Amino acid sequence: MAALIEDFALVGDMRTAALVSRYGSVDWLCLPRFDSPAVFAGLLGADEHGSWRLAPAACVAGRRPAARRRYRGDSLVLEQEWDTPEGSVRVTDFMPPRGRSGSPDGAPCVVRVVDGLSGTVRMRSVLETRFSYGRIVPWVRRESHAGHRRPDRVVAVAGPDSLWLDTEAGTETYGSDLTTYADFTVSAGQRTALTLTWQASHLRPPPRPDAEALLRDTERFWDDWTNRCTYNGPWRGAVMRSLITLKALTYAPTGGIVAAPTTSLPEEIGGVRNWDYRFTWLRDAAITLASLLRTGYHEEARAWREWLLRAVAGDARNLQIMYGVAGERELAESELPWLPGYENSRPVRIGNGAAGQLQLDVYGEVVDALYLGQTSGLAGDDDSHILQMKLMNYLESNWQEPDEGIWEVRGPRRHFTHSKVMTWVAADRTVRRLSRLPGEPPVARWRALRDEVHREVCAKGYDADRNTFTQSYGSRELDASLLLIPQVGFLPPHDPRVVGTVEAVQRELNDDGFVRRYPVEQDGPPGERAVSGDGLPGGEGVFLACSFWLAHDLALIGRRAEGRRLFERLLALRNDVGLLAEEWDTGHGRQVGNFPQAFSHVPLIDAALRLG
Numbered sequence: 001m002a003a004l005i006e007d008f009a010l011v012g013d014m015r016t017a018a019l020v021s022r023y024g025s026v027d028w029l030c031l032p033r034f035d036s037p038a039v040f041a042g043l044l045g046a047d048e049h050g051s052w053r054l055a056p057a058a059c060v061a062g063r064r065p066a067a068r069r070r071y072r073g074d075s076l077v078l079e080q081e082w083d084t085p086e087g088s089v090r091v092t093d094f095m096p097p098r099g100r101s102g103s104p105d106g107a108p109c110v111v112r113v114v115d116g117l118s119g120t121v122r123m124r125s126v127l128e129t130r131f132s133y134g135r136i137v138p139w140v141r142r143e144s145h146a147g148h149r150r151p152d153r154v155v156a157v158a159g160p161d162s163l164w165l166d167t168e169a170g171t172e173t174y175g176s177d178l179t180t181y182a183d184f185t186v187s188a189g190q191r192t193a194l195t196l197t198w199q200a201s202h203l204r205p206p207p208r209p210d211a212e213a214l215l216r217d218t219e220r221f222w223d224d225w226t227n228r229c230t231y232n233g234p235w236r237g238a239v240m241r242s243l244i245t246l247k248a249l250t251y252a253p254t255g256g257i258v259a260a261p262t263t264s265l266p267e268e269i270g271g272v273r274n275w276d277y278r279f280t281w282l283r284d285a286a287i288t289l290a291s292l293l294r295t296g297y298h299e300e301a302r303a304w305r306e307w308l309l310r311a312v313a314g315d316a317r318n319l320q321i322m323y324g325v326a327g328e329r330e331l332a333e334s335e336l337p338w339l340p341g342y343e344n345s346r347p348v349r350i351g352n353g354a355a356g357q358l359q360l361d362v363y364g365e366v367v368d369a370l371y372l373g374q375t376s377g378l379a380g381d382d383d384s385h386i387l388q389m390k391l392m393n394y395l396e397s398n399w400q401e402p403d404e405g406i407w408e409v410r411g412p413r414r415h416f417t418h419s420k421v422m423t424w425v426a427a428d429r430t431v432r433r434l435s436r437l438p439g440e441p442p443v444a445r446w447r448a449l450r451d452e453v454h455r456e457v458c459a460k461g462y463d464a465d466r467n468t469f470t471q472s473y474g475s476r477e478l479d480a481s482l483l484l485i486p487q488v489g490f491l492p493p494h495d496p497r498v499v500g501t502v503e504a505v506q507r508e509l510n511d512d513g514f515v516r517r518y519p520v521e522q523d524g525p526p527g528e529r530a531v532s533g534d535g536l537p538g539g540e541g542v543f544l545a546c547s548f549w550l551a552h553d554l555a556l557i558g559r560r561a562e563g564r565r566l567f568e569r570l571l572a573l574r575n576d577v578g579l580l581a582e583e584w585d586t587g588h589g590r591q592v593g594n595f596p597q598a599f600s601h602v603p604l605i606d607a608a609l610r611l612g
């Protein structure tokens with residue numbers, strides 16, 4: 001059985017990422033890119049779907065977790081320690097940022113350094129490589145180098161992939177039952193390392209990684225990066241960990257940012273809400289960019305803006321709400337029937353059908369991010385100005401269409417209030433932007449659009465009897481996206497309609513003090529599961545982003561102490577290494593959904609900035 005979601009920590013190289021459990025097992029890793037097929041998919045099944053376990057031999061056999069674990073300072077270098085009757089050891093896991101000095105020629109590599117802390121401990125590595133999301137058992141062979149005193153290399157090959165296991169003197173490797181074992185002992189003060197390097201199978205073998213040099217270089221990389229953070233408020237540790245996570249979700253060659261490095265971690269254990277998040281959503285990436293800008297990370301923000309300009313180049317009618325990390329458009333959704341799914345949550349999906357949806361809010365989020373870039377002095381504004389005008393022209397003729405909205409509902413399109421509010425945001429930021437430019441730009445046209453949208457939202461998206469905005473025009477349902485109304489400046493925080501909406505969401509979408517994104521039907525007809533308003537059967541956890549938005553809003557409407565209390569409770573939901581999935585299951589007290597999730601860590605940062 002896979003570990004709990006919160007049992008995992010993240011390591012990555014800004015092109016892909018691995019999940020390492022507290023049991024010492026790498027259970028998720030896609031190579032060479034975030035969206036490549038997984039070589040370890042044990043997360044969505046069992047060890048036999050691919051995993052790499054490394055721990056004291058007795059703990060591997062008995063699945064004993066590490067006694068302690070932490071990231072080394074502000075870095076993505078993970079340390080886990082086991083205590084055994086024989087002694088104690090530390091395993092340090094990381095992925096070196098690619099293409100830096102010492103890194104094997106840009107080849108992705110997982111490094112596992114083992115330090116003896118006390119006594120003499122027998123260690124075991126159990127490697128089950130299963131290419132193509134757990135389906136393909138590779139050919140495994142040993143490569144020895146005549147005349148070299150270094151141990152043999154073990155290489156697993158299938159189709160386009162090869163994976164090279166390197167060990168150091170004193171480690172014995174052998175194969176059995178489609179598994180590669182490596183046994184060694186480590187005594188106090190000794191250190192040894194195992195590395196696993198991916199290489200396209202038609203290329204020459206990758207050089208042996210130098211684990212020591214890579215560790216030094218990786219630490220230096222994270223030191224330099226985290227020293228650039230400008231946030232020094234009361235929650236620096238949580239904010240820094242969130243920023244490091246966002247950086248780890250960035251695909252360095254292009255600046256694209258994945259929503260999460262996983263697919264199909266369920267929003268309900270045993271349920272069907274299992275989606276692939278290894279893509280760049282304009283919405284998620286736009287809000288990420290804003291958080292990065294607010295905390296001093298202009299370089300990343302600029303890289304994403306350039307990614308955006310390339311990805312959406314062309315006719316605005318062809319804009320997608322999400323792309324591959326290099327701007328790819330074909331993200332067809334399919335199922336992997338051979339994977340049982342995380343705790344039997346089926347189906348496991350790859351690709352994402354939401355790519356073909358109309359989500360009008362995305363225009364507002366993108367224009368807002370461009371505006372923030374423009375007003376924060378990001379260099380190279382010209383193209384972003386052209387893009388902004390293209391988006392506005394499209395929105396002007398299409399904003400009155402119904403859409404699938406921020407939550408990507410799979411039911412019929414609706415006039416979502418939040419989508420219209422974000423149309424207002426796009427027009428508002430355009431008016432503000434143009435008013436700053438010299439000459440006589442056509443501000444009047446966008447001002448008229450802005451005011452028309454505002455009037456319509458207040459007339460059709462607001463329920464005067466209940467003093468709350470509603471999920472869609474004319475509906476009685478609430479929606480947590482309405483919490484963004486004061487944050488984007490659509491109405492001032494103290495407007496009675498805003499206060500009424502915040503209070504209504506807090507009251508009616510409440511679950512244990514946290515917030516659901518919308519009402520989800522729990523009961524179906526006898527023998528059947530109900531289909532919810534979002535077009536899907538079953539339920540889901542409370543949505544962490546929405547819960548952070550509530551904490552943020554409470555501060556905006558003058559209930560700061562209450563906001564801080566909620567914020568602190570939310571921080572307590574992070575796992576022991578500071579990571580959050582998309583949702584929280586209040587019934588079982590555990591994280592659910594893809595992990596770690598940018599859309600949770602971004603509102604954490606924004607709320608910290610507001611509440612601090």
Ligand SMILES: OC[C@H]1O[C@H](O[C@H]2O[C@H](CO)[C@@H](O)[C@H](O)[C@H]2O)[C@H](O)[C@@H](O)[C@@H]1O
Pocket residue numbers: 259275276277281283284352353354406407408409410534599
């Ligand atoms: O709820 C159904 C939808 O769930 C996913 O979308 C969610 O994740 C996105 C990425 O973080 C986020 O931008 C969106 O607001 C969320 O609702 C899934 O990707 C969709 O395919 C699915 O329809």
